[in-house]
Amino acid sequence: MKINELIIEKLKNNSEIAVVSSFALSQEEMLKLRSILQLPAHVNVKNEVNKKVIAGFIIKIGSLVIDLSLKSKLREFYKRLYENL
Amino acid sequence: MENLGIDIKLLVAQLINFALFFYIFKKFMAKPFQTFLKNEGIKDEDKEKALNLAKVKGDEIVKKEEDFKKEMKKQTSQILNEAKEEAKKMKETLLTQTKVEMEQFKAHTKKQIEMEQIQSKKEVDKKVAELASKTIDSLLKSYLTEDVSRQITDKMLRSLPEELARYEN
Numbered sequence: 001m002k003i004n005e006l007i008i009e010k011l012k013n014n015s016e017i018a019v020v021s022s023f024a025l026s027q028e029e030m031l032k033l034r035s036i037l038q039l040p041a042h043v044n045v046k047n048e049v050n051k052k053v054i055a056g057f058i059i060k061i062g063s064l065v066i067d068l069s070l071k072s073k074l075r076e077f078y079k080r081l082y083e084n085l
Numbered sequence: 086m087e088n089l090g091i092d093i094k095l096l097v098a099q100l101i102n103f104a105l106f107f108y109i110f111k112k113f114m115a116k117p118f119q120t121f122l123k124n125e126g127i128k129d130e131d132k133e134k135a136l137n138l139a140k141v142k143g144d145e146i147v148k149k150e151e152d153f154k155k156e157m158k159k160q161t162s163q164i165l166n167e168a169k170e171e172a173k174k175m176k177e178t179l180l181t182q183t184k185v186e187m188e189q190f191k192a193h194t195k196k197q198i199e200m201e202q203i204q205s206k207k208e209v210d211k212k213v214a215e216l217a218s219k220t221i222d223s224l225l226k227s228y229l230t231e232d233v234s235r236q237i238t239d240k241m242l243r244s245l246p247e248e249l250a251r252y253e254n
Contacts, residue, residue, distance in 0.1 A: 003249040022234050029242060036245050054225050055237035068241040068248055074221060082214035 004038050010062040016044040020069075021057040024049055033059075 011017075019025065019033065025047050034045060037059070055070035 003252050006252075021238060023231055023238075025238070029238070032242055033245070036242070036249075051226065054222070054229060055234040056241040057238060066245075066248065066252065068245065070225070070237055071222075074218065074225075078214050078218040081217065082210055 006064065007037060007039075007061055010064050011040070011043055014062045015042060016046055018046050018048055018060040019057050020048045020050050020053055020060070022049070022051050022053045022055055025057070 017037075017039070019030075025033070030045055030047065034043075039045065053069040053071050054074070056068045056073070058069050058072075059066040
């Protein structure tokens with residue numbers, strides 16, 4: 001299943017998605033995000049600020065989580081570091 | 086006869102006296118004495134026979150005792166040899182068993198030490214990774230400016246289509 005189809009599927013039950021970032025996203029960034037995700041106009045995008053993310057963002061659509069935060073990238077790095085030690 | 090100093094009367098009297106003495110001696114003394122001697126002889130023979138018999142029996146008893154002692158010695162020696170053999174076998178078995186147990190214990194201990202070493206290394210690695218993680222997290226939170234954070238977020242936004250494609254796979 002394509003990701004856009006999956007997002008639409010998930011949006012059947014939710015008309016709102018959450019974007020968690022370390023700072024408030026600008027209007028331009030929000031529009032870019034909507035465009036890339038091909039979100040329908042009725043879907044509301046809510047920006048949540050959490051400093052623990054460090055940088056980047058996390059997209060939450062119901063149970064679907066797309067994690068593009070620096071925190072998760074670092075976690076992956078630590079995991080690889082631990083595996084290769 | 087008289088010229089020779091021999092008195093015929095006295096000689097006759099002496100002869101009669103001797104004959105009487107002989108008769109009385111033979112009649113009343115010689116026979117009981119002979120019987121007594123004969124009885125004593127029989128008694129002596131019996132005693133000798135009994136003595137010989139006792140000696141034979143004594144010899145038999147001594148021989149039996151010697152045989153018994155020999156048998157006892159033989160049996161004791163046999164028992165001792167068997168006990169020694171048994172003890173030797175037991176010692177060998179115990180030694181073998183101990184050796185096997187020692188080898189098993191050694192192998193087990195070696196394996197345990199190796200496992201503990203691996204476990205320790207894993208724990209140290211985990212601690213190093215955790216420490217590195219916490220240090221970098223702390224440094225980034227302290228020194229990462231909003232501008233740099235925005236730049237990273239922008240880069241992530243640009244890489245979002247690729248990330249979404251990765252999710253599809």
